[in-house]
Amino acid sequence: MSHPLLVRYLRSETQLQDRLSHSYISTKVAEFDAALQGFPRGAITELTGPASSGRTSVFQCFLAAATSEGEYCALIDASNTFDPHSAAAAGADLKRLLWVRCGGNPEHAMQCTDRLIHAGGWGVVLLDLGDIPAHVVRRIPISWWYRFRRAVENTPTAVVVIEREPFVRACASMAVEMPPAHVVWSGSHPDFRILHGTVGQLRPKKPVRSAAPSFKTRALA
């Protein structure tokens, strides 16, 4: 015997998931869009990986794509690592970007993210915890992530969290892992080379039935 309230809740959750599944913001990374359609609106996406895995290149390309669609984006930069020159080179419209520098304080970053998500009207809210040590991020209460998930659902906002390790877990609708990227150098002489770019790999962890088990992206210097 199933409880009617539980059935109703599960049905509404399923309907919500169905609705959300049709609403994505394209990343303009061809491989990413082909496999995952983009980042889902009204949900949290987790992008994890170590340094030099290509996370920032993917999210800056996403930033460029979103701003070119007329979306207003907010970037909560926990460690002040964002480079506006890189973003401008990727094609992002910096006038549509709100940059919040938290000076290495993850608590401030979470508070600012909460304020921005609850204010509404943003196309994309990016929380960059990529350079915060894992043991510090692990101390963030999981209630924050549940709060974010409830606040963002049924809104057109896509929340993207960048971390070294997955911490959002159950609250994320999409999780993508990026192992260290392969560096491509041009030239054969060991002393006279030029950095050509990196080839990164994306491994979708969530949703489980993604189109491709893993795929590669290429970022050029």
Add this chain to the structure above:
Amino acid sequence: MYACLYVPDPSDAVRAALRACAEHFSPLIEESAPGLIVFDARGLGRLHADGHALAQAIARDAATIAGARVCVAPDPHVAMTAARGRVGITVVQSGEEAAALAPLKIDLLSPSEELAETLAAWGIGILGQLAALPQHGISERLGAEGLALWRMARGSLSRPLVPESEPVSFSARFELEHPLELLEPLSFLLARLLNDVCSRLAAHGLAANEIRVVLRLETGSDFERSIRLPFASRDAQAFLKLLQLDLSAHPPSAPILAVCVAAEPAEPRRVQTGLFVPVAPDAEKLELTLARLGAIVGAENVGSPELPDSHRPGAFRMMKFIVNDSAAPTFNNTRQQLAIRLCRPPLPAQVITEHGRPRRLMARDIRGDITAFAGPWRTSGEWWRPDFWARDEWDVELAGGGLYRIYRTATATPEWFVEGNYD
């Protein structure tokens, strides 16, 4: 019914006396020329039986003004023309405008030079002669200007009164009996004053893009704060929240004796949004959000980055974030750009070199043998400034993984730094 007071070639004292006289009868006053004041006398019928009684009352009030002429007429224009053309008291009843104006000279209507010459050539010198001419003939020969003059001569060209409005003050002040030390009770006062100011703005169809608060302190000095918005608003609640955040970040140095709130009036914001335009943060809510973020991380850390016209590595300016309606740029990147995560400030590092080639990198949390590198790339600039830069850059890949940009300062005592990692 309109009344007109006129004194030819008035002095400033006479003009002031004329205005004071008019203000005894009506608040709606227009001074269309020096010494020529016309005012709205409608509604005075209960005090004065008819136009003659009203004119007599005005004349009695203006008795101290030498040479003052008084005219009461159904139309402001007729009243002004008759006052200028007739001496003493003139009363024009409704339907008698043409007859009252007929003996007056054409010059009173100030026709253009060309038109005046034409009329003079026709032998027309008074308004009655002009009014007697056929309308179609005037229209064909003298055009729109001649037709307007013809209508004025007949007293049929009506125009509304354009009363001068007193400059409205959008400020409110509150004196306190006892000094106020806490911000919380101050917010109640601010709410009351802001509601008063915003309702006055609404009554005049205006909004404000700047709110100033002046606090008179117990020390005798004034403490002033202002909130400037990129858009005009009259949302008292939003202004109150912004002021609360601002005052909690910049509290007054002494107890408060008086509070004054003043608004800078501006045209209200009109926004036409589209059905298929992506959503944008609500302007009022955005200001509050930015103020709250500024209270958490500092106002200088919240904004929109702007790239200055400089080659200095990592240079940027923080600008105030505003929602603008400009068209978004088209996305035409066909390739994904390799991004860098900057270390702010750059990490001091130790680099072991062999024959000028970097072989090992050691910095905080970064350590490893360099397996591949590209460089050095010399960059320098702004040599005329004390904070000029000159450095050699390398892109290095470490054995344990990680792609970094490092640089060595090109100074007398070179130092190594990690600028960031490619990600």
